[in-house]
Amino acid sequence: MAGVLEGVVKKSPSSSPAPPSLASGLAPSTVAPSPTTTADRSRSASEHLSPSPVAALRQRPGLPPAPRGRKSQTMTQTTATAPLICPSILASDFAKLGEEIRALETAGADWIHVDVMDGHFVPNLTIGPDVVKALRPHTNLPFDVHLMVAPVDNWLEAYRAAGADIMSVHPESGPHVHRTLGQIRQLGAKAGLVFNPATPLSVLEEAVDLVDLVLIMSVNPGFGGQKFIESSLKKIERARAILDRAGSKAHLQVDGGVVAANAGACVAAGADALVAGSFVFKGGPDAYAANIQALKAAAA
Numbered sequence: 289m290a291g292v293l294e295g296v297v298k299k300s301p302s303s304s305p306a307p308p309s310l311a312s313g314l315a316p317s318t319v320a321p322s323p324t325t326t327a328d329r330s331r332s333a334s335e336h337l338s339p340s341p342v343a344a345l346r347q348r349p350g351l352p353p354a355p356r357g358r359k360s361q362t363m364t365q366t367t368a369t370a371p372l373i374c375p376s377i378l379a380s381d382f383a384k385l386g387e388e389i390r391a392l393e394t395a396g397a398d399w400i401h402v403d404v405m406d407g408h409f410v411p412n413l414t415i416g417p418d419v420v421k422a423l424r425p426h427t428n429l430p431f432d433v434h435l436m437v438a439p440v441d442n443w444l445e446a447y448r449a450a451g452a453d454i455m456s457v458h459p460e461s462g463p464h465v466h467r468t469l470g471q472i473r474q475l476g477a478k479a480g481l482v483f484n485p486a487t488p489l490s491v492l493e494e495a496v497d498l499v500d501l502v503l504i505m506s507v508n509p510g511f512g513g514q515k516f517i518e519s520s521l522k523k524i525e526r527a528r529a530i531l532d533r534a535g536s537k538a539h540l541q542v543d544g545g546v547v548a549a550n551a552g553a554c555v556a557a558g559a560d561a562l563v564a565g566s567f568v569f570k571g572g573p574d575a576y577a578a579n580i581q582a583l584k585a586a587a588a
C-alpha cells in the first residue's frame with residue numbers, strides 16, 4: 289500500500305506522498321534505503337528509537353540510534369562518539385531551498401531541521417506544509433519538524449502528509465500535549481517534546497513514555513542567530529537524567545546558538561543531536577561539510 293514515504297525516496301515529484309487517510313494511520317513503507325546514504329542511515333528507526341507503537345512503520349533512512357557510544361560515521365571516520373547534526377534551514381537561502389537541502393545531505397547532515405513558526409506562538413512566520421512537501425523529493429534525510437504553532441493539533445496531519453518524519457511540539461501549544469504526542473505517533477511519525485528556556489522539565493516526567501525526542505531550546509524560539517543560554521547545559525543534564533531513569537531511548541536534542549565552541553559541552557551534558565543554523569550555513573555551500581564536521585569533531 290502506498291505510504292506517505294513512498295514518493296519521497298523515489299524522488300519523484302509526481303508521486304504524491306499523501307496517503308488516502310492519515311486519520312486512519314499510515315501504511316508501512318516498503319521502500320529500500322537509498323544507496324547514497326550511510327550504513328547508519330539505512331537502519332530502520334524501529335531498531336533504535338523509543339518503543340513507539342508506530343516504530344515499525346518507520347523506514348526512511350536516517351534515523352540512526354542515539355549516538356551515545358556509537359562510532360562516528362563522519363568523513364574522517366573518527367572513532368569518538370559523534371552527535372547527530374541537524375541543520376536548521378531557517379538559516380538557509382530561502383530562494384534556493386531545494387539546492388540547500390541537497391547540499392546539506394552531501395555535506396554530511398543527519399537530519400534536516402525545519403522550523404515552523406506561526407507568527408502567534410512565536411513572533412516570526414516561516415514554513416507551511418506545502419513548502420515541506422515541495423522539499424521532500426530533494427533528500428532522503430529525515431525531516432525533523434519543530435512546530436512552533438499554537439494550537440498545533442490541526443496541523444499534524446498536514447505536516448505528516450507533507451513528509452515530516454519527526455514532529456516536535458511545545459507543552460504550551462496546548463491544549464493537551466499528552467494527546468498531541470499520541471496523535472503524532474498515530475500518524476506514523478516520531479514525537480518530540482520541546483522545552484523553552486523557562487519551561488520546566490516536569491512535563492517530561494509525565495510524558496516520557498510518549499516521546500522519541502526531547503528538544504531543549506537554548507534560546508527563546510523565534511529567530512536564528514541568537515546567543516546560547518548557558519544555563520541550558522544544566523537543563524540538558526536534567527533531561528538526560530529523566531530519560532535514563534525511565535530507560536528511554538529518546539534522542540536528546542539541543543537548539544539555539546549551537547556552535548563548535550559549545551557543541552562539546554552540549555554532548556557532555558547528555559545531548560546526542562545538535563540543531564545548528566547560523567553555524568552550519570556560514571560561508572555558503574562550500575563550507576557546509578567543514579562546518580558540520582567541526583560540530584562533530586568538537587563534540588567528539
Ligand SMILES: O=C(CO)[C@@H](O)[C@H](O)COP(=O)(O)O
Binds near residue numbers: 376566
Ligand atoms: O528554532 C530555532 C529558533 O527558534 C532554531 O532552530 C534556530 O533557527 C537555530 O539557529 P541558530 O541559533 O543556530 O542560528
